[in-house]
Amino acid sequence: MNLMKSIGMAALGIATAAILSGASAMADPLPYPNKVVTLVTHSSPGGGSDVFLREMTKHLGKYIGATFIVENAQGGSGAKAMARVATAPADGSVFYATTPTYIYTSLMSKPQNTYKDLDPLVNIFADSEVIYTRTDGPFKSLKDVIEHAKKERGRWGAANPASLERQAAEQLKRAAGVTPAIVTHEGGGDMMLNVLNGTLDIGIGEIQELRSQLDAGTITLLATFNPERIVEKPDVPTVKESGFDVSLVKFRGLAGPKGIPETTTAIWDEAIKKLLEDPDYKKAYTAEVLVPQFIPHKDYPAFIDNFGSTTEAFLKSTGAIK
CATH class of the missing domain: 3.40.190.150 (Bordetella uptake gene, domain 1)
Structure with a gap:
């Protein structure tokens, strides 16, 4: 092996070691006072x-x-x-x-x-708050839900009484001039079941708790309370675009x-x-x-x-x- 090749191999070895050492340092978690x-x-x-x-x-x-x-x-x-x-x-x-x-x-x-x-x-x-309904149900838009609420009052699902979802439902009621029953739940799972079986017209929640049903196609998003459309869901209109002046974002x-x-x-x-x-x-x-x-x-x-x-x-x- 000539001198230049030996130097090159040594330099490569040093560089590789440095990279591995740096990667190891980056991968080390920060020390913490509790296990x-x-x-x-x-x-x-x-x-x-x-x-x-x-x-x-x-x-x-x-x-x-x-x-x-x-x-x-x-x-x-x-x-x-x-x-x-x-x-x-x-x-x-x-x-x-x-x-x-x-x-x-x-x-x-x-x-x-x-x-x-x-x-x-x-x-x-x-986090984005969204309005969803069962895909095989009668509602294809938020306006459909509001029209139904004007005629037959209807039932909307939200999380517990002191949640942003409940407040979103209350603000939408006021903006739309309707009086549906707001049915609260301690968790998203129970609310989902009631939307799927038709007990509720709509539910209000976050996409991460809806993921499996969205992927299965059993529920459809009707609107988001975001001020702007969700980048990953560009076909879902905002509540404001649907004609109701309500915007909310969850931290x-x-x-x-x-x-x-x-x-x-x-x-x-x-x-x-x-x-x-x-x-x-x-x-x-x-x-x-x-x-x-x-x-x-x-x-x-x-x-x-x-x-x-x-x-x-x-x-x-x-x-x-x-």
């Missing part, structure tokens, strides 16, 4: 937050050195889950899946522990007990940024029409406080609370 982390949701199995957490935990271990488990603490429209987390140790071992539900529950039900007793950790996604993040150390919140900030760029996870969350909306720990409390005060003003204006 097990519990992520709590108020959703039933198969509900939006449950699906969100279970998919995320498949990938999160690559970026945080812990084992993640999902706990379904159902009851009280999120009151039980908030109490579970608010009273947990503030050591980074327990977090709650935040959505607008925990704001609405806090304001409308006044539980023992409210969203103000939790420390917003980080926001991860914005998805995490919160923990008050007093989480800054060293722990910094780990989550760094890990979530990396997680959202993970090719495998990006493929999964794009399929579920989740839009990355990273809000770091330093900014998330202000975001939640603003959402809370805006929601409180709206609920007071409608007479839902005093």
Whole structure:
């Protein structure tokens, strides 16, 4: 072997080693103070937050050195889950899946522990609220649903009484001038069954909890509450395009007990940024029409406080609370 070839082979070996070393470093998860982390949701199995957490935990271990488990603490429209987390140790071992539900529950039900007793950790996604119906049913558009409601009142499905889905249904009722019965559910699974068997005209939920039925063609999306059409679902009109001036977007993040150390919140900030760029996870969350909306720990409390005060003003204006 001549000298130049030997130098070339050595350089190639060094470069390969450096690449492998860099890949190994990138793959090493961030050290974490707890071996097990519990992520709590108020959703039933198969509900939006449950699906969100279970998919995320498949990938999160690559970026945080812990084992993640999902706990379904159902009851009280999120009151039980908030109490579970608010009273947990503030050591980074327990977090709650935040959505607008925990704001609405806090304001409308006044539980023992409210969203103000939790420390917003980080926001991860914005989520689309959609209106769906059974494909073999009588409704082919949102206008069909509204016309039916004008004639026969009808029945609409939503999540628990203190959810964004319920508020979306109430706002649509008011915008359309109709009075359908709003039937609430603790989880998306029960609501889906009632849409499929014709007990409900429509359901309101998120695409990730509808995925299997959408893929099977048994349900059809009629509209989205998004301000603009969903990029992955360009044929689905917005509620506003359908003639009813209502726009809503759901946030998805995490919160923990008050007093989480800054060293722990910094780990989550760094890990979530990396997680959202993970090719495998990006493929999964794009399929579920989740839009990355990273809000770091330093900014998330202000975001939640603003959402809370805006929601409180709206609920007071409608007479839902005093």
